[in-house]
Amino acid sequence: MQGTGILFSEMTPPPGREDAFHAWYDEEHIPLRMAVPGFLSGQRYGVDGGFLAVYEMTDLSALTTPAYDVVKNQPSALTKDMLANVSGFTRYLAREMSVQRKPDLGGKALMAPLLYSVFFNVPEDRLAEFDAWYEQDHVPLLMESPDWWMVRRFAITVADPVPFNRLALHYLGSMDAMTSPAREKARNTPWRAKLAAEPWFKGTYKVFEQHGPRQTGRVA
Structure with a gap:
């Protein structure tokens, strides 16, 4: 479950939509990435009302596959809505x-x-x-x-x-x-x-x- 590449991303849920945010993240956002070849695991963390996800990949080439391109560039209506309304967004590839x-x-x-x-x-x-x-x-x-x-x-x-x-x-x-x-x-x-x-x-x-x-x- 541990790889040599990670995606480190933080988000703070839209005010009043915390439950919907967590359901979306756990039931759609992470599972879609777990279906992409090269993604090993994903773990969420929290601090002060904000949330972090660390995705483990075999290496960073997992982010250049056609499968990931679909996940990244063809988001659902729910994903578009959530990402448009979160705050505190960070994204680091390492x-x-x-x-x-x-x-x-x-x-x-x-x-x-x-x-x-x-x-x-x-x-x-x-x-x-x-x-x-x-x-x-x-x-x-x-x-x-x-x-x-x-x-x-x-x-x-x-x-x-x-x-x-x-x-x-x-x-x-x-x-x-x-x-x-x-x-x-x-x-x-x-x-x-x-x-x-x-x-x-x-x-x-x-x-x-x-x-x-x-x-x-x-x-x-």
Whole structure:
């Protein structure tokens, strides 16, 4: 159910139409994508009245198939209506660069109840050092927390509305991870301090709670 490409998309339901929004998303929007070859699974999350869906694909080529073209460009009347009235829309396509997970969790890590997303827009000439810091210094220290189940890092290929180019998805067993000694340690290393002094080092952070069951596709 975990692939090397993801579609990360947020929406806030139209006021007063939350139930209709959830029914549409669970019964039409996700199932249509799960029928497209290359789509492995889709999981919804929620935070502060808004909702996120993360779609797992074998790779990003799943988005260039004739089947996906039909889903994307021939929406139903209900889909047209919902998309015309939602707010807070985001859409990021991303290619997985690395994965670090608790060895004993295996596929369970993907089912974590909390998803902590971290976006950055890193200058091209600083990407190599940023990537090295995140993978060699930052993530290993975070993973010292028992509640830090997995970290996946992505290169963003399509960004809407903010031109981020790096995304990290942190799969957490509980909110205790966010106040853990491991996180405090990871945020206070000399390497991080060096990067944090640069004007571009401004991450965008959000913690989402799992919403509903994961739906799976043809290739799982």
